[in-house]
Amino acid sequence: MARKKEMRMNTSRFFLAGILGVSLLGVAAMPQATGNQVALIKQSSIVFAGTVSQLGATSFTGVPKSAQTAVVRVDSVLKKPSAVSLKKGDNVTVELKDPSAFQQGAQATFYTEGWIFGSGVAVKELGHEFKTSSGETPKPAGADEKTYQHAQEQIGDQELQDRLNSADFVVVGRVTDVHRWNAPKSATTRVSEHDPDWHEAVVEVQSVLKGAQVKGNKVVVRFPGRNDVAWVHSPKFAKNQQGIFCLSKDQASGVPTAMVGGRQVTVYTCLGHGDSLPMSDVPRVRSLLKN
Incomplete structure (x- = not known):
């Protein structure tokens, strides 16, 4: 009888340990924003995940082509002003900080600021984060969005505190x-x-x-x-x-x-x-x- 009771207690301990292990793995798997990501998101006006389709190219006329420009297909939009038209599948011209770091087909999250708006969107890169390589565990679906949301929450109170102080x-x-x-005629306004x-x-x-x-x-x-x-x-x-x-x-x-x-x-x-x-x-x- 005592033997059976001990076996039931051991089984319960293993069961609880399993639940705790799964829970901890779940917490560890949640995407966390780094300090660098938080800073980049705060500086950026347009943030998106995308795939490089052409290097040394532009996506629409009116954008000066150079070795630093690249055409990037948008995979998901994480942040943008409401007045800017940008959606999944669009091609964006990105002026890269270091073109040598990229190759065709590279996937990354781009932290950018607006540059030229016309028949398309052109942006200047402030920073980027490459997606995991084939030898690493891939991010779960929606990880970029969750990381961005977490970073936004970190920014929230500090940004509001700064606004209140100023x-x-x-x-x-x-x-x-x-x-x-x-405006009166005497107003010193600029056209x-x-x-x-x-x-x-x-x-x-x-x-x-x-x-x-x-x-x-x-x-x-x-x-x-x-x-x-x-x-x-x-x-x-x-x-x-x-x-x-x-x-x-x-x-x-x-x-x-x-x-x-x-x-x-x-x-x-x-x-x-x-x-x-x-x-x-x-x-x-x-x-x-x-x-």
Whole structure:
């Protein structure tokens, strides 16, 4: 009887050990982002996995061909601005940092910044990560996406902390009015193909999370109305929109003041991705501002 009981206990221990072993293997197999990947993702505006199809070539006219350019077929898109059209199967011109590191058929994740946009997309490489060679254990399907997601989570709080630190004001409020801003003739604005088409949003401040109390409880926020590549990360505002706004004094439009209710007020901008946040992020923002 004692012998049978001991055998059952040993069997249970082996069973539990097996479960733990499988669990630990599963954790180890989860793709983890390295510090270098996190830094590259933060710097890059376009990240994609792709296969090199041609070296010393370009994918569309208007891109200068050189020994550094290569045509890469997109296998999956991990990050891009919404204004950029890019999908699986597209051919992209990549200006490589070191062409000698690549050969036709090489597969890699490319960390890039936008270069030329026309009938196609051309980018400049900031870094890359080759896929595993044939002698190594291949990554599971979707590993690139999971690694990217993990890196994004690591970036999240630190990036938001940086934005909060650089903002002049952080407020919770509601947009009461939105209108196009017509720059006065005296404005020192530059003519550019990336004209922002400035609009103004009047924000009724409900609470101030960072900065002094706002006079009159209203601020003017100037923002680009265009979805141009140059302004793709800039939030667009709509009447009755509520949220958290990270505001900086306007240094972009050329006119840093506006008239509200017959008085001159300082104008702010909210130009970065993440400078406008949903109300649900209030506890997170309060916590980060305490650090």
